[in-house]
Amino acid sequence: MNKNLLQRVKKLIENGNCTPDNYNCAKCRDLGYVFVTNEKSSDVAMPCSCLAEKEAFEKLEKCGLSEAFKKKTFANYVCENPYQIKAKHQVMKFCCDFSNNNSSLLICGRPDVGKTHLGIAAMLKLISDNITCKYVEYNNMIVNLKQSIMDEENHMREMEKYINPRVLFMDDFLKGKSTATDLNYIYRIINTRYLKQKPLIISTEKSLEEILYFDEAVGSRIIEMAGENVVLFGKDSNNHRLRNLSK
Numbered sequence: 001m002n003k004n005l006l007q008r009v010k011k012l013i014e015n016g017n018c019t020p021d022n023y024n025c026a027k028c029r030d031l032g033y034v035f036v037t038n039e040k041s042s043d044v045a046m047p048c049s050c051l052a053e054k055e056a057f058e059k060l061e062k063c064g065l066s067e068a069f070k071k072k073t074f075a076n077y078v079c080e081n082p083y084q085i086k087a088k089h090q091v092m093k094f095c096c097d098f099s100n101n102n103s104s105l106l107i108c109g110r111p112d113v114g115k116t117h118l119g120i121a122a123m124l125k126l127i128s129d130n131i132t133c134k135y136v137e138y139n140n141m142i143v144n145l146k147q148s149i150m151d152e153e154n155h156m157r158e159m160e161k162y163i164n165p166r167v168l169f170m171d172d173f174l175k176g177k178s179t180a181t182d183l184n185y186i187y188r189i190i191n192t193r194y195l196k197q198k199p200l201i202i203s204t205e206k207s208l209e210e211i212l213y214f215d216e217a218v219g220s221r222i223i224e225m226a227g228e229n230v231v232l233f234g235k236d237s238n239n240h241r242l243r244n245l246s247k
């Protein structure tokens with residue numbers, strides 16, 4: 001920030017007539033900067049902590065979640081069974097470890113156990129930590145990719161929506177019947193993300209065996225990226241043998 005601007009901002013902060021209550025951030029009065037005195041006794045502008053919060057808010061706006069989905073947090077995930085409690089803890093641990101291991105998360109289980117809810121809760125936690133996340137429903141993604149196929153430029157743009165985000169949540173992976181074309185899209189997205197070390201959150205009704213059977217290259221990459229963060233609901237939840245299928 002240049003010196004004149006810095007002086008003006010400082011004056012504004014000192015002479016502001018409004019009470020702090022009128023600002024979203026009383027600390028910097030919504031200017032995004034605070035002043036600290038450095039070792040040479042001169043004031044320097046430093047980014048205010050509210051900047052990170054603002055960035056996280058913008059990430060939330062662009063993450064692809066509906067308003068209803070944005071309410072699906074860990075706090076309101078209802079655990080009715082021991083395996084739901086276990087699943088919730090596993091997903092919370094995934095969030096805690098994320099900045100250290102950049103791991104993916106794979107949530108497998110039958111319908112109505114709350115796979116989507118947990119995936120979204122994880123996504124919201126990562127966004128609050130200022131990590132860019134994008135939500136997409138698997139079938140919508142496939143339809144969008146198919147519809148754009150006639151126009152190469154458009155198709156590439158569509159593809160990039162699923163390749164570029166830091167974290168992509170693919171909800172209801174492999175739902176319905178998949179064709180060879182679908183597999184081609186999925187392979188390109190998952191393989192590119194694998195090579196670029198960009199994590200995925202995946203929810204699916206398929207078992208690990210079914211994912212590997214669908215396509216071993218895709219399945220083994222997903223399982224490798226998820227590592228310890230494979231959540232298996234219900235009776236499969238203690239079946240560690242399944243985790244070694246890709247090895």
Ligand SMILES: [Zn+2]
Pocket residue numbers: 025026027028029030031032033048049050051
């Ligand atoms: Zn502030």
